[in-house]
Amino acid sequence: MNLAVKYFLLSSITLFLFGAIGNAQQWSTTFNGKVVEKSSGLPVAFATVAVVDNETKKAIDGTTTLDDGTFSLKTNVTDCYIEISFLGFETKVLQVPDTKNKQNDLGTIEISEDAQKLAEVVVQGEVSQTVFKLDKRVFNVGKDLSTTGASALEVLNNVPSVNVNIEGQISLRGSQGVQVLINGKPSILTSDENNALGTITADMIDRVEVITNPSAKYDAEGTSGIINIVIKKEEQKGLNGSISVNSGAPNNHSVGISLNRRTEKFNLFTQLGAGYRELPNEITVRNTDLTTGNVVLSNGEEFRNEEFYNFILGTDYYFSPTSVLTLSGNFALEIEDQPSTTNFTALDGLGDLTSQWERTEVTEARNPKFQYELQYKKDFEDDEDHDLLFSALGNFFGKDQSSEFLDSTVSGEDRDAEQNTRTNFQESVFTFKLDYTKPFLDKFSVETGAQYILNDVSNDFEVENLENGGFVVDPSLTNIFEFDQNVLGVYGTTAYEGEKWGLKAGLRVENTEVGTLLVNTDESNDQNYTNLFPSAHTSYKFSEKVSLQAGYSRRIYRPRLWDLNPFFNIRNNFNIRQGNPDLLPEFTDSYEVTGIFFVGKTPLNLGLYHRYTNDIIERISFFEDNVNITRPENIGTNNAWGMEFNTKYSPVKWLTFNLDFNYNTFSRQGSFEETVFDFSADQWSSKLLTKIKMPWDIDFETTGNYQSAYQTVQGEISDIAFLDLGIRKKILKGKAVLNMSVRDAFASRIQENQIAQNDFEVFNRSFRARFVSFGFSYGFGKGEAMQYSGGRRR
Structure with missing residues (x-):
């Protein structure tokens, strides 16, 4: 802790000393202002602001407006005028005095739509686009098919480099070690133990920031990067909202309503949702003991049936136009029913049948979830990027679950048995964050701040076996697991961003305290470590059509609760998943170079990256008596090199293609116990x-x-190909939307995993059913049609 505090003080003092330079004199003139749409008062982003010479009528300097419509443009020309233009709007000309003042505030500038070009602009403005910043890519959400009438998960699935699978699991460049934030902060809506991300609708999203090499400002957690979902600042006064109804097969039904009421000082918002869904999964497993030849086959169908309810309520209070306090809360409840039936067949070394039996499961669970957040943001008047942000976030997740397992012999050896399990799980996470950003000298800025995360978990798990007519606790599978993790982080960054070249560098220090305890057996494992996480990013703009970016960052992956908890799942008692409380964190050094090229209006993005990971965590299979137990272990290092390519091409106005391609080759070195896991392999994916x-x-x-x-450390994962379809029809002058989607149209999303070792083999096949859904949504007031799909499937 002392080391972290010292680095925090050192970083803060150094950065504020840099900030003092901001008073240095400059001999240029700076024009500031804000461009808004005249009819609605909404800001116009990416409008062109040009300084034009009065004599030659040629543009000398220029810039574009930011997301909030503001701009700041510096020039040393005095005999000039300002010209503001945007596709589909009339050009605005502002005469400026012949002065050498350092600051010229042009105020709010209104531009009107050009009626002759409006039809074309509606088409152009509906297209989502990607913009490249110094240390991230920004996907601005438009109103095209990929967003309107969609949930946040569907928006993410259309962002370059991002994929969302059928269960709602998010991956970046094929890796699921990604941290998902909302407005730069962790949220219950993005947690692994929650299904509420779908409650964020496309009309609520302003942009999605993809940060493959995060700077020191961000939490160092997440080895493959960060996805930050930025919610719109609601500026529409009065009562606005939308409602949606969805139905699908397998059973997936939901209704959602979103309301917003805004006055001069208050913004009150709420969202309610409820529904029911089923998630079937067909699983086939074959366990083969190569020493004896014995085989155990199992196949069956599992369900996760859920009722879900979600309620969000929040308010913004504006002390002034530059000072706002936000208080919000979220309550969600899941009621689960998980029936499953698995058929087992046992064969001896000669292939003769020795036994057949059926294992059925009846599981019920209630999962309450709470979130509350207090946030204060202060924007300083001297610069739009000069701000202070404090937030306090609290999350609670609980699970009260009971399961009954019944084994019934069909033929051969007696396999009759009964087991009961009970789970009482509670998790609390508190996050406190303070961020301060100070621009100076127009092109320089510094950031500093701190974050403290407290995580407290208790999991009471009990297994009972039926013996002599009564249930007896199995001590080998019963225990109370307690997990506490506190992470204190402080950071400082400084950046220069000129017209063509930019550089950003920073350092983050994090101290981690971890404690695990198995109460019944009094086994504990405490860790305390402090780490440095440097970062550096640079960019150079050769021309309007060619730019280059490069970056480096150091990342950490701390083992999650279910990685550490040694008692996990006995649904199939011949294939058991288990945690490991002795796991160490992964550390990754990530390097990246990305080129952005335009061929006509078609963007081509080509990236090369390198990731080197120490103490990489892999799930290892341990095989005994035809029982396969998988447990995570730290297995050496991984050295990966990769290439990523994506582009968006529209040969005609009515047709658009988005292509993503990712290839990487990796070298693994490591061993566990007496087994060496050294190998090299590659993989690729495309969308x-x-x-x-x-x-x-x-x-x-x-x-x-x-x-x-x-290839994996013990076997191979099969390839997979699948197709998703969607169709949408706007009605009622665009205020309502009818949509239909089909996920895995050809039922080809089949995952196969083959583990092949010297003394055993395990084959696993999993298939999720095809999903078809229908939806209707309607927006009222100034609200847009949305879709509430019930959120993420776990």
């Missing part, structure tokens, strides 16, 4: 998204995905 605008306000979309087979 092609096709959007077609049809007559009668109908949009059609297809998404094809392919993921190659790849």
Whole structure:
């Protein structure tokens, strides 16, 4: 702790000394202002602001407006005027005095739509686009098919480099070690133990920031990067809202309503949702003991049936136009029913049947979730990027679950048995964060801040076996697992961003205290470590059509609760998943170079990256008496090199293609006990998204995905290819939307995993059913049609 505090004080003093330079004199003139749409008063982002010479009528200097419509433009020209233009709007000309004042505030500048170009602008403005910043890529959410009438998960699935699988698991460049934030902060909506991310609708999202090499400002957690979902600042006064109804097969039904009421000082917002869904999963497993030849086959169907309810309520209070306090809360409840039936067959070394039996499961669970957040933001008047932000976030997740397992012999050896399990789980997470940003000298800025995260977990798990007519606790599978983790982080960054070249560097220090305890057996494991996480990013703009970015960051992956908890799942008691309380964290050094090229209006993004990971965590299979137990272990190092390519091409106005391609080759070195896991392999994946605008306000979309087979430390994961379809029809002058989607249209999303060792083999096949859904949504007031799909499937 002392070391972290010292670094915090040193960083803060150094950065504020840099900030003092901001008073240095400058001999140029700076024009500041804000561009808004005249009819609605909404800000106009990416409008062109040019300094034009009065004599030659040629542009000398220029910039574009930011997301909030503001701009700051510095020039040393005096005999000039300002010209503001944006596609579909009339050009605005502002005469400026012949002065050498350091600051010229042009105030709020209104621009009006050009009626002759409006039809074309509606089409152009609906297209989502990616903008490249110094240390991140920004996906600005438009109103095209990939967003309108969609949930946040569907928006993410259209962001380059990001994929969302059928269960709602989010990956970045094929890796699931990614941290998802909302407005730069952790949220219950993005946690692994929650299904509420779908309650964020596309009309609520302003942009999605993809940060593959995060700077020191961000939490060092997440080895493959950060996805930050930025919610719009609601500026529409009065009562606005939307409602949606969805239905699908397998059973997936939901209704949601979103309301917003804004006055001069208050903004009150709420969202309510409820629904029911089923998630079937067909699983086949074959365990083979190569020493004896004995085989155990199991196949069956599992369900996760859920009722879910969600309620969000929050308010913003504006002390002034530059000072706002936000208080919000979220309550969610899941009621689970998990029936499953698995058929087992046992064969001896000669292939003769020795036994057949059926294992059935009846599981019920209630999962309450709470979140509350207090946030204060102060924007300073001297610069739009000069701000102070404090937030306090609290999360609670609970699970009260009971399961009954019944084994019934069909033929052969007697396999009759009964087991009961009970789980009482509670988790509390508190996050306190303070961030301060100070620009100076127009092109320089510093950031400093601190974050403290407290995580407290208790999992009471009990297994009972039926013996002599009564249930007896199995002490080998019963225990209370307690997990506490506190992380204190402080950081400082400084950045220079000129017209062509930019550089950003920073350092983050994090101290981690971890404690695990198995209460019944009094086994504990305490760790305390402090780490430095440097980062550096640079960019150079060769021209309007060619830019280059490069970055480095150091990341950490701390083992999650279910990685550490040694008692996990006995649904299939011949294939058991288990945790490991002795796991150490992974550390990754990540390097990246990305080029951005434009061929005409078509962007081509090509990136090369390198990741070197120490103490990498892999799930290892341990095999005994035809029982396969998988447990995570720290297995050596991973040295990966990769290439990523994506582009967006529109040969005609009604047709758009989005292509993502990712290839990486890796070298693994490591051993566990007496087994060496050294090997080299590669893998690749691709995604092609096709959007077609049809007559009668109908949009059609297809998404094809392919993921190659790849080698693991003990076997191989098979390749997989699948196609998703979607169609949307706008009605009632665009205020309402009818939509239909089909996920895995050809029922080809089949995952196969083959583990092959000298003395055993395990084959696992999993298949999720095809999903078809229908939806209707309607927006009232100034609200947009949305979709509430019930959120993320776990």
